[in-house]
Amino acid sequence: MNFPTLGQLAQRVGGEVQGLTSLPIHGVAALHKAGANDITFAADEKHLRLVSTSAAGACLLPRNYRGDKTAGITTNLVFVDDPQDACLTLAREFRPQQPPQTVGLSAAAHIAPTARIGQNTQIYPGVFIDEHVEIGDGCVLYPGVFVGHHSRIGNHCTLYPHVVLYPDVHVGNRVILHASAVLGADGFGYRFRNGRFDKIPQLGWVEVEDDCEIGASTTIDRGMLGPTIIGEGTKLDNLVMIGHNCELGKHNAFASQVGLAGSVTTGDYVRCAGQVGVADHVHLGRGCTLGAKAGIHKSIPDGDTQIGYPARPEQEQLKIVMATARLPEMRKTLRDLESRVEEIDSLIEQLTTQGSSS
Template sequence: MTFTVERLAEEVQGTIWGDRDVIIHGAESIERAGPHDITFVAERRRLRALRQCKAGAILVSKELAGVKDREDVPPAIIFVDDAQLAFIQILRKFRPQRPRPQIGISEDAWIAPSAKIGEATNVYPGAYVAEDVTIGARCDIYPGVFIGPGCRIGDEVTIYPNAVLYPDVTLGHRVIIHAGAVLGADGFGYRFEQGRYKKIPQLGTVRIEDDVEIGAGTTIDRGMIGPTVIGEGSKLDDQVMIGHNCEIGAHNAFASQVGLAGSVTTGDYVRCAGQVGVADHVHLGEGCTLLAKAGVHRDIPAGKMYVGVPARPKEEQMQIAICEGKLPEMKKTLEQLAAEVDRLRAILEQHGLAEPA
């Protein structure tokens, strides 16, 4: 597909600075863009990348309007309210979503006689749908998917290859489960008695609410009693671990390798960066943010940003980090002070003004 800068500006309701007739064939990152590509800058810290940028046009957030005075800008700039959102909109024009195939239910899928499957749903070869399963309309169940007995799946759900739904898992509408995810495995529940671990039965379920996306290789354990819940609109990256009986609020976002122990609860709009670990029974308050590798052992207040191990408020942790950076200098100063004290003590002892150490 080919568009002029003027046509793309109309698409995103932007204002053009420069050559409105530049021909654009594609959308790329600022590092990879060529003379016929459009790219974007949404943050001031990314402006330094313009020095090597070869794009034909660039989307820029209006708050960075001063960029037009630089010598290293592309031939055309489109100023918009939000450059990243505008770029996503343009990206869809160059890379439209492939049409959804209509294969129906493959003869090479195994479907239990008691399973109920909605209209226009695709079940690919090698999928397994067990007894008493209900699948809604316009779903896509890819090869190698296992859906255990009693599962309930809403409309327009996509389950990618080799994902596993243990018995009685519930998925809402428009849920996306990526390849290799496992939902509903037993929680990590044991009692140590007489030198042995005794398994605690895990008799609960997993409930995934509407518009949730679950990344590849992510695992969500079933509750011991009652459900493990992922709230509406939440997004889980690849290789996230959610322990048994966790209750995740709406519109949470967890990056890769986040791990939540059992019975963690969160408010809405909680964000966890990569490798955050949360101890059992902790509550994460609404709108809080945990930065990468934070280790959380106590409740986090709503709206706060925490970092470090153990997790502390960001401002406090930054002060600690600054002090840690000065430790070699402080050690040297302390050694000098100790030597000076020893010297002064020796002088006082010589004059009989101090007891020998």
């Protein structure tokens, strides 16, 4: 097999080589796992320190690192504008993604006669498409996908195995739904009357705007009356739960196990780390960031960073955490002070008694 040289790869990403341009490169690997014929990358000074100890044959670095910052590094280096982007570009060459198999509209799928399917869409065996469904051009629906009646899917969407769209789910263009995602299930709505929970009909729908990606086993409930909305470009990790009537802004990013209760709204560019929990009817302001396991009970201002339970502004919470860590020491100090106060009180009492006697 003919492998590309380091010089050839550098040309493809607009890089400048410092080292052996003729080195054959066999693949792309992480900095700590790369071998003598692998290329890797380091995007910041923290990872730059690891380059000298890496076995990598070559490393992509920011262009402005050339000079003093890389003095003494013997690894072959390639200086580029964006090391991570360049590394991903090269990774695609070594590991090209296989296009989906061309199956057309499989005879082993159920496609209702009133459904409308766009051009070049692949419907795999075992897919169920209900009445009055609309699916755009260039979509791929893998085995086990269910699409309920009156749902709409835009162009160039991918639905991986066992994705479920309940009726009246509207999906935009270029949306990716990973395996076992469920969109449009009933919201968790009940009224407690006469000693029992009576179900509130969930008559709304779900809207997923363009360029969203929904992780495996993530659930998005339909609204009670209106829509639950996932804004354009939003990315939801695996096992995220979005309650009924939530409205997410554009380009939000939620890590795994984030849970939003009903009617939560968010601005654009909101980020939630893993296991964040948000109470109902709370608003998360534009550009705010919530740390892992944060418990949100009230609205968050634009641009704020909050952590902990209950969530507080980051610096305030860190002070509380630091103080909490000192509690055993402070408890001992308090006991010592109490003992000293008791001694002083006893001494004062003795002096008072002696003064009265004289």
